[in-house]
Amino acid sequence: MQDTAEVKAQESPQINPVPSKNGKPVLIEPDLDFIQLLSKSGGDLFKKCMQCGTCSATCAISPDSNPFPRKEMAWAAWGMKDRLLSDPDVWLCYQCNDCSTRCPRGAKPGDLLAAVRQESVIHYAFPRFLGRWVSQPQSLLLLLGIPMALLALALYLKDPIENALGLSRPMGDGIIYSYTSMYPHWLLNSFFMIICFLALIIVIVGVGRFWQGLKKADIQNGIGSPSNGLFSSIWVTLKDVITHKNFTECTKTRSRYLTHMCVFFGFIALAVVSFWTVTARITPIIQSDFIYPFSFWSPWKLLANAGGLALIVGLMWMIWERVKEQDDAPVSSYFDWTLIGTLLLVTLTGFITELLHYIRLEPHRHLAYFAHLVFACSLLMYLPYSKFAHLVYRTTAMVYSEYTGRNGNKPNKPGITEDNHEEAKDNAE
């Protein structure tokens, strides 16, 4: 009584969903701890999955061959940690939540993919324990204490170093109100450059490990020889990222596209201004007329303020979308909230610092400035370990999918659109 439809259907050539060597299946060893971790980070409903495939067929951005997220649901249930961590597909998902809404069992595939992304960030982070700390609330105070201590140490060492190096500080009426009296430029710039440099190194290590993991998994499964050039893949991906192309493909949640646009470009604007501010003094062509702080109407200041406003608007809107009551809404984990929270705190303390600067309220403005620096430092130094790392891992997974030609395999399906549904209604009447 073995000749079921499954057996019949298996006659067609296919990619084996389970690891195999020389065509022979190998023993799967479920990683039970990993199942627990996924359950904890918001994907605890995935065990309800009955493998019906509604999610994969519903997904607007899943490729037609080996679609996601049904296979990831099976891997999660089986505790196949290696497969999930080296799966580019989990990063192709934008959590528009169509799959979770349509899931007949309420298994929320969208939340499972988010949980896998979180575990991936932790897995590829170096050192890994920092990734774990960033993902758990009980380490929050400790993690905030580190940038506080570093910035306090910088403050404490400021005079000895200046004396030792023979740097003289201009002292005058105009200068007293400047934040440079607290953290001179040389100190601030070198402090943040070191932080950024370290974060960059760690990110490169993580991305390198991730890329290797993706390649190794594909070789093991006998798929994924490059079909596009690496540089053209990077170019295509960057275009998609900047235009938020994939966000627009989600059928229901336009607000997610707009909020992410605000936050993304707000952040880019601030990053550009920061980069300019730090490098302007060492750029030979403009050194002579570089004046800091910028005047309110300076184009740089305007760009920074606009970016800050876009961030605040985008973040508040994101928070509203996440807290308002919705059926089948994605679970917002601590991992999500810390990124949103840190970004919001950086921006808010930035504006407070700016405002207090114009009001010249002492000593509050220096306290606000210190807080601003602490949050900015946290954002940057924990980038490789927090949800912020999605910036690099998602981009890497997108490049990899383009590189292996997986992206060219996108569905060309009509699906149910509002239009043809309305049309059918009209016809029926």
Add this chain to the structure above:
Amino acid sequence: MNTNTKPILVIGGGIAGITAALEAAEVGYNVILVEKEAYLGGRVLRMYRYFPKMCPPTCGFEINIRRIRQNPRITIHTLATVDEISGNTGNFKAKIQIKPRYVTANHSLDDSMTESLVSERANDFNYGMNNSKALYMPHDMAYPSAYVLDREALSDTDAAILLETCPPGSIDLDMSEKEIEVEVGAVIVATGWQPYDVKNLDNLGSGLYPNVITNVMMERLAASGGPTAGEIIRPSDGKKVENVAFVQCAGSRDDKHLPYCSAVCCMGSLKHIRYIREKNENAKITVFYIDIRTVGSEEKFYFDLLEDENVSFVKGKVAAISEESDSKNLILDVEDTISHENLHQGFDMVVLATGMVPVTADFKLPVDLKYDEYGFIDGTTEVNGVYAAGCAKHPCDVSTTTKDSTSAALKAIQCISRGD
């Protein structure tokens, strides 16, 4: 022998109610059978064939009707509902509301008398796939074999025509609803089921695409008394269907619709495949399923179809159906979970295997009964003297229903015999 001669009230004249009524009557107990439609037979009589023997239900129905006719202990009320039940075990009082048929039993009518009518009504026996005249015989096998007048559908001009053409006294437009009260010793609830409403399935077209039909409609499409006289053709253009998809679990095993499995839809679709293979020789058929649930000896009914080259089975739940506006063909989005491919496959016609909803989901009986979360009567907590049978209790096939009805009849008999 007991002295309590009170009859048993059976609510519902489908296969469950008919069986329970006959079982009790044939061992000497009086039965009052109440049916809300104008005819007996319920859902089962609208089937083209039974699985797994593929014999027509009309055959068994004829036998049952003969048994009813021969048995003076069964009183039948059609177009009737039970509005109130009071009292307790062994001594119930029930109020039965009987809707007017507007046709008297004094003279016989025939189709020539309805031909001149313009007024029509959706033929609910055929699930609204065609219309019948406002004065109609519910179907060929109707019992009681009497015409019914749909007063709301009848226009004033047609009313005048009817009074003229029909034998005097045969039509009574002033007939009114009446209520009778009966004393009964026990009650059998055999209210049955209705198909799940496809309007709720927005991803599957909400019932708006003409070529997406349901499993119960498929039965009528194949039946000789159906809207197409048994030809399996597309509702949109009457084209013979060549490429049909079956969507299993359409709204079943789904938290947002019916979380349970209705147990008969798999066998139902496997039966429909045989209708199509028999009538449309070259038709290709694809079944999209989560699991094919055929148990026990029913497995053979499934395995035999696996040999058929024209029939393919794809393991995957259909996520969406869309319609091509010109051809009215349908495109199904589904993941084949065995080959790991998302398919976007086109078909002439799609049959949705919708599940069973208990009639008691929307309508509660006037007696203290326990229902489960879906509206089925909870069989484990029966009130003494009131017993449910068949699909009122759980989704099940005809043979299970008849066994269940026999057991309900026995319980009712015991209740009366004990005199409690």
